[in-house]
Amino acid sequence: MQFELSHVEKIYTSSEENKVFGARDVSINIHEGDFLALVGPSGSGKTTILNLIAGLILPSSGSLKHGGKDITSLTLEERTKHRLDYMGFVFQDYQLLPILTAWENIEFPLQLKGFSKTEIKERVDWALNQVGLNKMGNRFPKQLSGGQQQRVSIARAIAGRPQLILADEPTANLDSKTAQEIIELFLKLNKDFNLTFIFSTHDQRLIDQVRTVLYVKDGQISEARTHHV
Amino acid sequence: MNAFMYLIKFSYRNLFRAPKRTLIMIISLSLGCGFIIWDLNFANSGSREIMKDFLKQYAGVYHITHAEYYDSKNKKEFNTYRTMTDDELEKKELIEQSTRRAVAPVFISGEKKTLGVLLTGLEVEKEKKLSTLYKAIKSGDFLNSTGSKEIILGKKFAQRIEAKLGDEVAVVGQALDGSVANDLFKVVGFLDFGGGDLEESLAFTQLSSAQEFLSLPPDRFHQRVSFDVETEGLPKLKQLGVTSWFDLIPEIGYSVQFIDNITWFACIIIVMVVSLGLSNTLMITFFEREQEFNSLNIIGAKTKWITFSLMIEVFIMGTVAILLGVLMGYLAVKYFYYHPINIELFTGGKPIIMGGMTIVPLVRFYALPQYFWQVPLMIYFFLSLTMIYPLIRVIRRSKNAI
Numbered sequence: 353m354q355f356e357l358s359h360v361e362k363i364y365t366s367s368e369e370n371k372v373f374g375a376r377d378v379s380i381n382i383h384e385g386d387f388l389a390l391v392g393p394s395g396s397g398k399t400t401i402l403n404l405i406a407g408l409i410l411p412s413s414g415s416l417k418h419g420g421k422d423i424t425s426l427t428l429e430e431r432t433k434h435r436l437d438y439m440g441f442v443f444q445d446y447q448l449l450p451i452l453t454a455w456e457n458i459e460f461p462l463q464l465k466g467f468s469k470t471e472i473k474e475r476v477d478w479a480l481n482q483v484g485l486n487k488m489g490n491r492f493p494k495q496l497s498g499g500q501q502q503r504v505s506i507a508r509a510i511a512g513r514p515q516l517i518l519a520d521e522p523t524a525n526l527d528s529k530t531a532q533e534i535i536e537l538f539l540k541l542n543k544d545f546n547l548t549f550i551f552s553t554h555d556q557r558l559i560d561q562v563r564t565v566l567y568v569k570d571g572q573i574s575e576a577r578t579h580h581v
Numbered sequence: 582m583n584a585f586m587y588l589i590k591f592s593y594r595n596l597f598r599a600p601k602r603t604l605i606m607i608i609s610l611s612l613g614c615g616f617i618i619w620d621l622n623f624a625n626s627g628s629r630e631i632m633k634d635f636l637k638q639y640a641g642v643y644h645i646t647h648a649e650y651y652d653s654k655n656k657k658e659f660n661t662y663r664t665m666t667d668d669e670l671e672k673k674e675l676i677e678q679s680t681r682r683a684v685a686p687v688f689i690s691g692e693k694k695t696l697g698v699l700l701t702g703l704e705v706e707k708e709k710k711l712s713t714l715y716k717a718i719k720s721g722d723f724l725n726s727t728g729s730k731e732i733i734l735g736k737k738f739a740q741r742i743e744a745k746l747g748d749e750v751a752v753v754g755q756a757l758d759g760s761v762a763n764d765l766f767k768v769v770g771f772l773d774f775g776g777g778d779l780e781e782s783l784a785f786t787q788l789s790s791a792q793e794f795l796s797l798p799p800d801r802f803h804q805r806v807s808f809d810v811e812t813e814g815l816p817k818l819k820q821l822g823v824t825s826w827f828d829l830i831p832e833i834g835y836s837v838q839f840i841d842n843i844t845w846f847a848c849i850i851i852v853m854v855v856s857l858g859l860s861n862t863l864m865i866t867f868f869e870r871e872q873e874f875n876s877l878n879i880i881g882a883k884t885k886w887i888t889f890s891l892m893i894e895v896f897i898m899g900t901v902a903i904l905l906g907v908l909m910g911y912l913a914v915k916y917f918y919y920h921p922i923n924i925e926l927f928t929g930g931k932p933i934i935m936g937g938m939t940i941v942p943l944v945r946f947y948a949l950p951q952y953f954w955q956v957p958l959m960i961y962f963f964l965s966l967t968m969i970y971p972l973i974r975v976i977r978r979s980k981n982a983i
Binding site: 374399402403406408409428432433435436437440441443447450451452460461463464465466510518522534 | 584587591594595597598807872873876877878879880882883884885886982983
């Protein structure tokens with residue numbers, strides 16, 4: 353299924369005279385299996401574009417579609433369900449629930465989706481296996497290293513088998529070695545399961561590995577590069 | 582596991598996020614709950630024990646009389662021509678726990694003065710068994726059950742008519758056959774209630790002497806006074822009238838009601854204060870997790886789901902606190918049932934004078950079942966109010982974006 357942003361603008365207005373463009377005339381087509389990075393300095397609009405794709409914020413103008421369906425026409429609760437059904441998220445600071453074990457953190461979105469107990473077990477074990485933490489499921493986040501926490505976060509994102517994974521600066525809090533391992537994990541998941549990834553990043557190692565790089569400046573996509581990894 | 586059970590599990594786990602804070606909230610709420618239950622039972626038992634003490638001295642819990650003996654509108658007024666017999670009493674089991682009295686307003690003349698007083702004829706042995714009136718005789722003796730024409734006067738009344746122990750006083754009144762009743766009675770004792778009006782307005786003699794004085798046949802009398810303080814409610818009689826102490830001395834009844842109501846009011850204030858403190862703590866707890874709520878929403882948890890989870894979290898905490906509080910309250914009440922409190926602790930060592938009588942009761946706590954569900958309900962109500970504001974604030978502040 354294709355995610356499509358067409359001439360999207362997002363304007364933040366604090367007063368009539370003071371308008372800030374979070375996104376300006378952004379048009380992106382995201383296809384299945386894409387491995388794409390939004391690159392730019394802080395405040396360039398990368399995160400705004402991620403928020404728009406996720407339906408977390410609505411565009412001021414332009415269209416936002418998923419499989420031909422207009423996301424902007426959905427209510428807040430419908431957009432939340434849409435994210436749950438089709439998207440997975442990886443955060444810079446992992447955002448794991450400290451009161452749940454790694455296994456239970458991965459279980460969380462599956463419970464929200466209403467999967468059966470057997471299906472949840474199968475999916476969580478599969479996801480833990482994919483990120484190489486199948487023996488650490490009963491550990492709480494504070495008992496895991498930063499890299500391990502990010503792996504749990506990735507497992508949580510992929511467990512529901514989403515069509516799209518949005519990752520906000522996923523390697524920013526990790527040391528070089530761990531960051532490289534996480535990048536390799538993303539590549540493996542993309543290759544093995546044709547999972548679609550969109551990153552916001554300024555990590556050059558990640559930028560070097562992605563097929564499509566969209567450079568964002570002042571809310572606009574200033575340049576797009578595609579290369580074979 | 583269905584969605585609701587998962588929600589409960591999730592909320593329960595969140596209680597262990599900051600265990601010390603949760604523990605403090607549970608302790609403060611359970612202490613509040615336990616104290617309120619204790620306090621309400623104390624007020625109830627206190628007024629009940631005081632009333633029991635008061636009613637046992639003289640007034641009784643209820644009076645069985647001729648249906649028209651007491652004025653229907655003003656129970657302070659009575660008609661001495663309306664008498665009764667035990668044959669008219671359909672529930673004979675009431676005889677055991679009650680005593681007969683014949684009552685008449687009379688004039689009593691001492692050496693220098695004549696004053697009006699309410700003369701009551703008593704069944705001496707039964708009265709000694711059921712009431713504590715005999716304990717109020719501080720000089721002289723109580724009436725002799727085999728004697729006749731003996732009289733006990735209130736201390737102040739005796740002082741005013743200058744009557745001494747052993748004196749004969751002249752008693753004049755209205756006999757029920759229409760004649761003027763008059764006779765001489767021997768003063769055998771003085772009533773001392775520790776001060777108050779009753780020492781000026783009461784006099785007692787043997788029932789048979791009062792009946793003879795009032796020209797009443799031996800089987801006729803005015804009141805059967807019950808001292809059954811344990812049984813709730815009044816007996817239902819078809820022929821005769823039953824009047825409760827509350828109707829006979831409403832000013833005392835309203836005072837007791839006032840104490841009970843003011844205690845409830847104070848308890849509600851306590852719960853409100855505890856709730857305000859709790860609301861503040863909940864606000865801090867919720868705000869600390871603001872970013873987490875945002876992340877939960879991003880990964881697919883609806884606002885409704887997050888709100889429910891917070892509500893269940895507070896509800897679980899409240900339930901644990903309330904259960905502990907109810908248990909603490911119950912144990913405290915039980916303890917003071919076996920170790921009654923002397924009410925003088927609260928009056929600076931002075932006795933209570935109520936309705937013209939001195940009362941020094943030991944307050945034995947009785948657990949009133951209704952408090953054990955009314956208080957939890959009240960706390961649940963205020964707990965619900967408590968979390969509304971923090972919930973609204975946290976939902977409004979949620980930015981729903983990465």
